[in-house]
Amino acid sequence: MDAAAIIATLQPLVPGASYEVGQSVDSPTIYLPAERLVETCLALRDAASLRFNVLVEVTAADYLPREPRYEVVYHLLSTSNRLRLRLKVRVGAAGSVPTVQTVWRGAAWPEREVWDMFGIVFDGHPDLRRLLMPEDWDGHPQRKDYPVQIRKVAQTYEPLEVSEAEFKANIERDRVKRTH
């Protein structure tokens, strides 16, 4: 079942939602808007021809300086139909995504980790606290504008301050573009 077929199954179940087939080299990929996420996930879980009963993981990627900046990625698995699916939601710097805990309970910690690492807010999440980082940590480390390899003493009680020049040098640091 490819992405187009899954979208065709979904359209009557979630009327009016705009889906978009994403580029992929492995499992089918579908882009969808954040406001239809929960409905779509319920349909994906319960439709007989799909039955995506397992949420394998929730993660995100920061595509700075592209707008919208983030993509929240959901990997789904259907054990009865042997299907895999990747859902992607584009989120802007100030945007948020609804939680899918009502669909799969196991979404709680992965969503918390995404908030911890990227600062993407999950609306309706009952327990959006730091998970991996210390509770008083400032900033979200997996963001691309979060500095790395700048020698500073580890602090957990005051914000990490970096100049713009340091930050740019950090981003541009030898990312070689090379064509084959």
Place this chain on the structure above:
Amino acid sequence: MAPGLEGPADTEMAELRTETMTVNMGPQHPSTHGVLRLVLELDGEVIKSVMPTIGYLHTGIEKTAEQKRWQQVIPLVERMDYLAAHSNSLAYSLSVEKLLGLEMPQRVNDIRVLLAELQRIASHLIWLGTHGLEVGAVSMLFYCVRERELLMNINELIAGFRFFPSYIRIGGLREDLPRGFHDAVNAFLDRFPAKIDEFEGLLTKNDIYRRRTENVGVLTLDECWDWGLVGPIARASGADYDVRKYFPYCGYESYDFTVPTATEGDVYARYRVRIAEMRQSVNICKQAITRITPTGVWACSDTRVVPPPKDKVYSEMEALIQHFLIYSQGFTVPAGDAYVPVEGPRGEHGCYVVSDGTNRPWRVKMRAPSFMAIQALPYIVQEGLIADVVAVIGSTDVVMGDCDR
């Protein structure tokens, strides 16, 4: 009724009140498999609520990986699930190879399968040893670590490094198999099935062990799916989902093996599933070792990724340049993203990699089975006894390096 013998009036009972007690377990508790901290709320010996705190072992590996070249990430991801190094590097390599569009030669796939299965046995041995230790069968640890030592020796043989061999690389393997590899593996495979019988003789019918584990930490299959627990935990609750069967990789479809399952969903069922998995792994290893020739190809032939052979480097200019480029700049990977799951010892392992077309990964995210297992832990142990917490943690086989990354 004689006066003075009636029971206490209801008003007196109302003044009696019970308080729950909060107990901190970990992060240095020996049964928490590293540095897991649990805040337990107890009513007597019954658990009312559990709050796990993780992150003590968070080392920012995913962030560090974004600063490295593609091949340099291999040693980093191996340090995530430190009991299953080959499983990590295999998951990462397969995802990157998917983006590159590489196909591995048959021999490379067979060696990868062999190493992954030996790794599963090694990881299950540590699980069996520590789980036995925690529920009172102290001698298990010594027997299990003795067998695992032989597997560590095999790692040392192929890579010179016992824990994190970095032997599975993008594009194949680090180098060809060393002399003596087949003898070492065959010696282990001949010896090990009798050892599993010994382990089972100590635990499977052991009355104390069964009383500690039967009907403890029960999960139904629907609960497993709901919490995202795919792996031995789901198979102990009746699932037959195994990535090796459902989404085969590395040529697993050509091997003859079965997926052990149980239906009870308790700690004891997870024990039986993992023991049976070790037997199946021995079975797969025996098939793999007969297919692998002592010498032969150890990498694919794609010159983008795999450096040319040394004799060409010394005789041809292009080969020398290619060699230099691969080792100085690294190779580039086409833009896109990929997630290829593998069946790790703890369940579905997979690496979500994103490339922006450069020589460094844009994003590396490991799907951690231990992370999901600890998330479900409060649910599993609720309303159970405090002594069962230790048995349940052991049965979920969590590795904190995998959880915190």
